[in-house]
Amino acid sequence: MARLRAEVLVIGGGATGAGVAWDAALRGFDVVLVDRADLAIGTSGRFHGLLHSGGRYVVKDVVAARECVAENAILRRVIPQCIEDTGGLFVTFEDNDPGYGDRFLAGCHTAGLPVEEIPVAEALRMEPVVNPAIQRAFIVPDAAIDVWKTVWSLADGAVAHGARVLTYHKVIGLHTEHDAVTGARLRNELTGEELDIDAGFTINASGAWAAQIVRMAGIEGIGVIPGKGIMIGMNHRLVNTVLNRCAMPADGDILVPIRTISAIGTTDIRAADADEIPVTQAEVDQMLAEGERLVPGLRRARALRVWSGVRPLFQDEKAGGAEVDTRDVSRTHAVVDHRKRDGIAALLTMSGGKLTTLRLMAQDIVDAMCEQLGTDRPCRTAEVRPPRNEDGRYYQVGSRLAKREARLLDEQLICECELVGRERLEETMRARGTINLDDIRRQLRLGMGPCQGGFCIYRATGILHGVGRLSGAQASTSLLAFLQERWKGVWPILYGDQLRQARLDDWIFQGLLDVEHLPETGTGAPAALLEEEPIPA
Amino acid sequence: MSRHDAVVVGAGLAGLTAAVRLAEGGASVLVLAKGVGATHLSPCTIDVLGYDPEPVDHPRDALRRLVDARPDHPYRLVGADGVAAAIDWFKGCFADGPLSPYAYAGSVDENMRLPTAVGVLRPSAVVPETMAAGDLRAGGEVCVVGFRALKDFHPVLLADNLGRAAGVQARGLELDVSPEDRADVNALGFARAFDDASFRARVIGQLAGRLGAGERVALPAVLGIADPHAAWRDLEDRLGRPVFEVPTLPPSVPGMRVFATLRERLRRAGGRVILNVVVTGAERAGARIIAVRARVGLRDAVHEADRVVLATGGFASGGLELDSGWVARETALGLPVAGVPAPGDSRFRPGYFDDHPIGRAGVAVDGDQRPVGPDGAPAFDNVTVAGATLAGAEPWREKSGDGLSLATGHRAGGLMLAESGAHAGPAAVGMGG
Numbered sequence: 001m002a003r004l005r006a007e008v009l010v011i012g013g014g015a016t017g018a019g020v021a022w023d024a025a026l027r028g029f030d031v032v033l034v035d036r037a038d039l040a041i042g043t044s045g046r047f048h049g050l051l052h053s054g055g056r057y058v059v060k061d062v063v064a065a066r067e068c069v070a071e072n073a074i075l076r077r078v079i080p081q082c083i084e085d086t087g088g089l090f091v092t093f094e095d096n097d098p099g100y101g102d103r104f105l106a107g108c109h110t111a112g113l114p115v116e117e118i119p120v121a122e123a124l125r126m127e128p129v130v131n132p133a134i135q136r137a138f139i140v141p142d143a144a145i146d147v148w149k150t151v152w153s154l155a156d157g158a159v160a161h162g163a164r165v166l167t168y169h170k171v172i173g174l175h176t177e178h179d180a181v182t183g184a185r186l187r188n189e190l191t192g193e194e195l196d197i198d199a200g201f202t203i204n205a206s207g208a209w210a211a212q213i214v215r216m217a218g219i220e221g222i223g224v225i226p227g228k229g230i231m232i233g234m235n236h237r238l239v240n241t242v243l244n245r246c247a248m249p250a251d252g253d254i255l256v257p258i259r260t261i262s263a264i265g266t267t268d269i270r271a272a273d274a275d276e277i278p279v280t281q282a283e284v285d286q287m288l289a290e291g292e293r294l295v296p297g298l299r300r301a302r303a304l305r306v307w308s309g310v311r312p313l314f315q316d317e318k319a320g321g322a323e324v325d326t327r328d329v330s331r332t333h334a335v336v337d338h339r340k341r342d343g344i345a346a347l348l349t350m351s352g353g354k355l356t357t358l359r360l361m362a363q364d365i366v367d368a369m370c371e372q373l374g375t376d377r378p379c380r381t382a383e384v385r386p387p388r389n390e391d392g393r394y395y396q397v398g399s400r401l402a403k404r405e406a407r408l409l410d411e412q413l414i415c416e417c418e419l420v421g422r423e424r425l426e427e428t429m430r431a432r433g434t435i436n437l438d439d440i441r442r443q444l445r446l447g448m449g450p451c452q453g454g455f456c457i458y459r460a461t462g463i464l465h466g467v468g469r470l471s472g473a474q475a476s477t478s479l480l481a482f483l484q485e486r487w488k489g490v491w492p493i494l495y496g497d498q499l500r501q502a503r504l505d506d507w508i509f510q511g512l513l514d515v516e517h518l519p520e521t522g523t524g525a526p527a528a529l530l531e532e533e534p535i536p537a
Numbered sequence: 538m539s540r541h542d543a544v545v546v547g548a549g550l551a552g553l554t555a556a557v558r559l560a561e562g563g564a565s566v567l568v569l570a571k572g573v574g575a576t577h578l579s580p581c582t583i584d585v586l587g588y589d590p591e592p593v594d595h596p597r598d599a600l601r602r603l604v605d606a607r608p609d610h611p612y613r614l615v616g617a618d619g620v621a622a623a624i625d626w627f628k629g630c631f632a633d634g635p636l637s638p639y640a641y642a643g644s645v646d647e648n649m650r651l652p653t654a655v656g657v658l659r660p661s662a663v664v665p666e667t668m669a670a671g672d673l674r675a676g677g678e679v680c681v682v683g684f685r686a687l688k689d690f691h692p693v694l695l696a697d698n699l700g701r702a703a704g705v706q707a708r709g710l711e712l713d714v715s716p717e718d719r720a721d722v723n724a725l726g727f728a729r730a731f732d733d734a735s736f737r738a739r740v741i742g743q744l745a746g747r748l749g750a751g752e753r754v755a756l757p758a759v760l761g762i763a764d765p766h767a768a769w770r771d772l773e774d775r776l777g778r779p780v781f782e783v784p785t786l787p788p789s790v791p792g793m794r795v796f797a798t799l800r801e802r803l804r805r806a807g808g809r810v811i812l813n814v815v816v817t818g819a820e821r822a823g824a825r826i827i828a829v830r831a832r833v834g835l836r837d838a839v840h841e842a843d844r845v846v847l848a849t850g851g852f853a854s855g856g857l858e859l860d861s862g863w864v865a866r867e868t869a870l871g872l873p874v875a876g877v878p879a880p881g882d883s884r885f886r887p888g889y890f891d892d893h894p895i896g897r898a899g900v901a902v903d904g905d906q907r908p909v910g911p912d913g914a915p916a917f918d919n920v921t922v923a924g925a926t927l928a929g930a931e932p933w934r935e936k937s938g939d940g941l942s943l944a945t946g947h948r949a950g951g952l953m954l955a956e957s958g959a960h961a962g963p964a965a966v967g968m969g970g
């Protein structure tokens with residue numbers, strides 16, 4: 001069996017794990033980051049896209065609010081290319097608690113959050129689609145953050161400092177010796193091969209799956225209850241500013257502009273299993289109804305896709321373990337020190353938190369590791385910019401279009417909706433060494449525009465088949481897996497133009513190409529994809 | 538305001554077929570359509586029935602079984618003989634059409650097996666002559682030739698999958714030839730280039746010495762739009778072997794050839810097509826529609842008609858719509874839509890290839906193709922429904938799309954002619970001439 005060695009093993013390639021890997025690598029640790037799938041495919045890839053100003057928490061959880069205020073400012077400085085500086089608007093309605101507006105303002109002041117109340121007329125001029133029935137309006141520094149760019153930038157930064165990233169490697173066991181964790185057993189999810197890793201220290205950043213990991217070290221009494229939230233992406237930038245209902249956090253009360261679309265969300269429903277979070281039609285109906293209250297006419301916009309993620313609600317029996325509404329739990333994070341809690345050294349678990357505070361979470365847990373290891377290495381993530389953020393500029397909508405226009409005639413456009421050119425696609429396929437179209441979708445947003453891949457999926461399959469020297473069966477499996485993945489995100493919201501598009505896509509894939517009868521495909525399991533050597537990186 | 542014996546709503550295969558039949562039968566015909574319909578997207582192979590759900594070899598027999606087993610299926614309206622008659626009529630349209638001698642081959646008796654752009658051997662009954670040599674039921678050696686600049690056709694992927702079919706040997710070649718050496722040219726751009734002998738010569742030059750003795754040549758379905766027969770024959774002659782077209786992603790060049798042919802026949806018979814017109818409702822007198830209301834840009838117009846053919850397609854072309862409260866409507870005349878699950882019930886299932894409860898939704902009709910309400914009684918006496926609007930089928934799965942639209946459009950025209958002949962009143966002035 002293959003064996004690897006590292007000073008620090010980070011389990012989980014979401015925002016937290018990538019942040020930890022970047023932080024630890026910057027401090028000079030030799031790091032291995034592992035994820036059972038691709039990076040940012042867990043909760044991080046299914047979140048709402050908001051870089052919180054803190055406004056959402058000022059009334060209810062001032063600690064969380066303060067953290068957001070500080071981290072929002074730092075992330076704007078160090079990863080500006082991952083952020084679009086949209087600003088945020090909090091609006092009150094008549095049916096809200098009438099005192100909430102004043103408490104909101106007071107809370108902002110307590111938390112140190114820069115806020116400005118503006119006249120309703122001015123808010124409506126800024127965002128003409130907002131419900132004209134709003135009573136008060138406040139401006140805060142909310143922003144939109146691109147999680148894929150963020151996570152890949154942090155991971156590439158870690159790699160540039162010597163880290164290794166193993167995607168599609170699942171932790172299936174932890175090794176312990178003398179009451180300390182000494183490493184883990186991994187299974188390559190594409191080939192089925194297993195490998196052992198010896199690690200001086202292990203950081204569990206597996207979010208909603210954290211309890212499964214600690215159980216592998218024989219630790220009991222930690223549970224994670226998944227709280228499911230759904231979001232619907234609408235085919236327009238209905239607003240240019242993040243729009244928040246100024247009231248106690250509830251369902252469907254935030255609309256975030258994300259590139260060319262906007263996302264309405266979310267909900268919070270107990271789920272039995274973090275891996276089984278299908279969206280129901282009732283949830284879609286509820287979300288559309290809530291969205292309609294914020295922005296009348298939202299239902300008439302085209303819904304592009306729906307996704308869901310899980311908030312991990314940690315329950316620690318040793319800490320009381322009372323059941324609570326998952327939204328009532330503080331959104332701040334905590335480092336679980338298993339040496340103190342369970343007498344097991346060299347293992348820390350991150351619990352709770354949010355994407356906005358990923359840097360602080362990483363700093364806290366790496367600090368705790370340094371303390372346990374008895375070394376003093378200062379955190380540098382508040383100053384150093386990870387790759388592709390060096391120019392210090394925010395992302396702006398339309399930059400892809402501007403880049404494209406410069407070379408409109410000399411390159412083939414593969415995805416018209418998201419403006420992905422052939423060279424960029426081929427480059428990404430080579431660099432990622434993946435034969436999985438879905439990995440490429442996340443990286444390039446391929447097939448995520450209005451046509452939902454109707455055209456580009458076939459094209460990308462053809463190109464991948466060539467670039468990756470795939471067999472026909474491998475290409476077919478990848479194509480079918482992509483179609484299923486896409487379907488998962490659209491079927492609950494198929495109405496209006498999106499149903500029309502889906503039916504056109506049915507005609508392309510089933511009518512014209514007859515993909516249902518492709519000869520000898522695998523079952524869609526990724527293992528079938530790797531009968532041959534992967535593409536050389 | 539205008540007045541016609543028949544207004545046909547929809548300019549897809551069903552609408553144009555009905556319109557040509559009516560006009561050639563002597564009726565004054567006006568076709569109103571929002572857009573050009575699926576002909577510009579679909580390869581326009583006349584797929585009668587490809588799967589039931591096993592691959593179908595003999596559609597005529599399979600149709601009989603289908604109609605017995607599924608009395609709600611729209612093929613019950615036409616039957617196997619009706620399909621055969623429609624196909625004969627359709628082939629006849631090309632005989633003295635604008636693209637003649639370009640023709641269709643095949644019949645309702647047998648399905649050919651033609652490769653798709655991913656290399657699946659798909660059952661098809663009646664296809665353009667330019668595709669017929671792709672019938673690989675008996676196997677064969679194929680060299681699939683594509684162009685790097687044409688992103689909607691990937692020859693190596695196609696060949697790789699095709700080569701796994703019984704008795705087929707296939708390989709792919711990608712050529713670096715394109716009109717004006719551009720990097721990104723769609724199917725229509727290539728088709729225009731293939732009309733030009735000098736472009737064909739460039740392609741032939743690139744293939745010289747690269748083809749095996751027994752190999753036929755597959756090319757994307759872009760072999761000419763003005764004179765496809767000449768382009769295809771020229772390639773066959775100069776390459777000295779069978780050459781065939783394989784449909785690409787849209788836009789569809791073979792579909793445009795069908796549209797051009799039918800539209801020209803309609804023009805010759807005195808019918809007219811107006812595009813960019815959305816039909817938004819109708820004026821009625823009792824159980825009859827006396828006029829349709831249409832919107833052109835911001836203007837509204839009223840078109841009086843004795844009879845209306847509704848051939849507006851399904852959800853894909855905007856003939857049917859589902860709103861965010863999960864209520865469906867037929868967009869032109871507001872006819873009832875059958876087969877839509879109630880708002881709380883599931884419309885789709887989580888697996889892409891599952892049976893989806895909303896799959897067969899559409900306008901329900903009686904035996905004369907008149908729309909009926911939930912009670913089964915006709916909603917209008919003088920409206921005939923044809924094509925993808927009809928309830929009861931999932932043609933993209935059965936591979937019956939153009940077969941259904943052609944056959945039901947053909948019958949719609951026939952039914953109306955017969956009726957107007959039966960009671961020739963003032964309304965029928967101009968008919969039968």
Ligand SMILES: Cc1cc2nc3c(=O)[nH]c(=O)nc-3n(C[C@H](O)[C@H](O)[C@H](O)COP(=O)(O)OP(=O)(O)OC[C@H]3O[C@@H](n4cnc5c(N)ncnc54)[C@H](O)[C@@H]3O)c2cc1C
Pocket residue numbers: 011012013014015016017034035036037038039040041042043044045046047048049050051052169170171172205206207208209213227228229230266308309310311352353354355356357
């Ligand atoms: C609906 C919703 C909306 C949200 N919106 C926002 C927002 O707008 N703004 C904001 O700041 N925060 C938001 N959050 C919170 C934020 O998304 C999360 O706090 C954050 O993404 C958590 O990241 P993570 O890395 O801890 O977890 P994850 O991203 O879930 O990462 C954990 C990783 O561990 C991997 N893993 C699991 N088991 C194993 C194993 N055995 N071996 C190897 N790897 C394993 C998983 O594959 C996964 O990639 C939202 C959360 C939800 C649920």
Ligand SMILES: Cc1cc2nc3c(=O)[nH]c(=O)nc-3n(C[C@H](O)[C@H](O)[C@H](O)COP(=O)(O)OP(=O)(O)OC[C@H]3O[C@@H](n4cnc5c(N)ncnc54)[C@H](O)[C@@H]3O)c2cc1C
Pocket residue numbers: 504507508511512546547548549550551552569570571572573574575576578579580581582583584585787814815816817848849850851853854855856857868869923924925926932936937938939940942
């Ligand atoms: C990409 C694609 C690939 C296909 N591949 C195949 C294939 O390989 N084999 C096969 O047999 N079939 C295939 N089909 C299906 C086949 O083409 C269609 O089922 C068939 O052509 C439908 O014809 P139709 O006339 O019934 O409707 P359509 O062609 O959809 O025409 C509907 C017409 O009605 C108009 N319209 C709609 N609403 C209104 C309104 N309110 N007012 C005015 N006008 C209106 C539209 O603009 C259009 O002109 C394919 C379809 C597509 C889209």
